[in-house]
Amino acid sequence: MKYICCSNIQSGLRFEYNCIKLCCFMGTNTPDPLTIKKDYYGEKLNWSELISKIQEIRSGFKRGEIDSHCKGCFALREDDWDDNTKFKWIQIAHWSDCNCNCTYCYRVASEFVKPKKRYKLMPVIKELDKMGLLDYSGELAYSGGEPACLREFDDITNFFIKKGERNIMVHTNAIVPVKSVLNGLKTDTMSVTVSVDCGDREKFKQIKQIDAYKKVMNTLKRYVEAQGLNKKMVRSKYIIIPKVNDTKEDVNKWLDETERIGIQQVIIDFESDWLARNSKNIPSYIDDLYDYIVADIKRRGLDIQFYGVANQYRTIKGKDLDVGIGLHKGD
Numbered sequence: 001m002k003y004i005c006c007s008n009i010q011s012g013l014r015f016e017y018n019c020i021k022l023c024c025f026m027g028t029n030t031p032d033p034l035t036i037k038k039d040y041y042g043e044k045l046n047w048s049e050l051i052s053k054i055q056e057i058r059s060g061f062k063r064g065e066i067d068s069h070c071k072g073c074f075a076l077r078e079d080d081w082d083d084n085t086k087f088k089w090i091q092i093a094h095w096s097d098c099n100c101n102c103t104y105c106y107r108v109a110s111e112f113v114k115p116k117k118r119y120k121l122m123p124v125i126k127e128l129d130k131m132g133l134l135d136y137s138g139e140l141a142y143s144g145g146e147p148a149c150l151r152e153f154d155d156i157t158n159f160f161i162k163k164g165e166r167n168i169m170v171h172t173n174a175i176v177p178v179k180s181v182l183n184g185l186k187t188d189t190m191s192v193t194v195s196v197d198c199g200d201r202e203k204f205k206q207i208k209q210i211d212a213y214k215k216v217m218n219t220l221k222r223y224v225e226a227q228g229l230n231k232k233m234v235r236s237k238y239i240i241i242p243k244v245n246d247t248k249e250d251v252n253k254w255l256d257e258t259e260r261i262g263i264q265q266v267i268i269d270f271e272s273d274w275l276a277r278n279s280k281n282i283p284s285y286i287d288d289l290y291d292y293i294v295a296d297i298k299r300r301g302l303d304i305q306f307y308g309v310a311n312q313y314r315t316i317k318g319k320d321l322d323v324g325i326g327l328h329k330g331d
């Protein structure tokens, strides 16, 4: 049936450290993504109940009613959606432990409520698999705390690799190399994204509040070398943080270093809180910087992708929409 909806409402599932959602978008226009289970800490789930809840949400979209949580989201599109009940876009963010301290991290935000307890996700994944509710032709994306700080990271990752998951997307700070990432990269199905945000030790210390730039670059080099046939699976991300890394010099240093270690794909994003505060009054020097970054990346022959907050920016400004929103690989 043709209607306006998004792939996450159709088949997304995101486990967070205290709840289950359908997506992760917390951009300017979607500050509160659809939550289907609040206060969740690994308890046994009634999947029929949850699926009915998702179908109820979908019914609204079928009637042409855009849920208030989704109004203005760049991911909405008209399509011929089926009535699939399998989960295809899985996001794992059920832990918040990390060995870094980025100034923009959700963990340092005042509204961050420390999780009541940690929970294991592997039993839930196995249960979903047993019930035939997982579709491995989409994507598994990690975006919680740091993979190196999650004990079951290797187990979950290896489980999905064995099942033939089409795309596995790992977000890591790369301070410590992770074994299953080094192995996963060989399969050509795993991508690794690291928010480096700068091109030198001092700026790194300022943004990450830890002196680990060299370690990160060393890990990235190992990840680049571990790649299989596809050499674009290791990605360096640049979160534009106004007043911190907002000059052409900052960008040039980052791109020089990115090329030096052999990374071929980069990702642009914006600090989400800043864009939320300034979406109606973005200074022109930021527009100029954005244009410069995109032009320079293209000039260097690197691949470019945009993340959620950058997509909100591009939607507001109507910029480079031809590049695509890079929502899900394979979607």
Ligand code: SF4
Pocket (backbone or CB within 6 Å): 005, 006, 007, 008, 009, 022, 023, 024, 025, 030, 033, 034, 069, 070, 073, 074, 075, 076
């Ligand atoms: S429309 Fe946007 S906010 Fe709503 S579920 Fe989809 S991705 Fe999330």
Ligand code: SF4
Pocket (backbone or CB within 6 Å): 098, 099, 100, 101, 102, 104, 105, 106, 107, 144, 145, 146, 172, 173
């Ligand atoms: S690496 Fe990620 S989880 Fe860790 S502090 Fe930085 S943004 Fe937060």
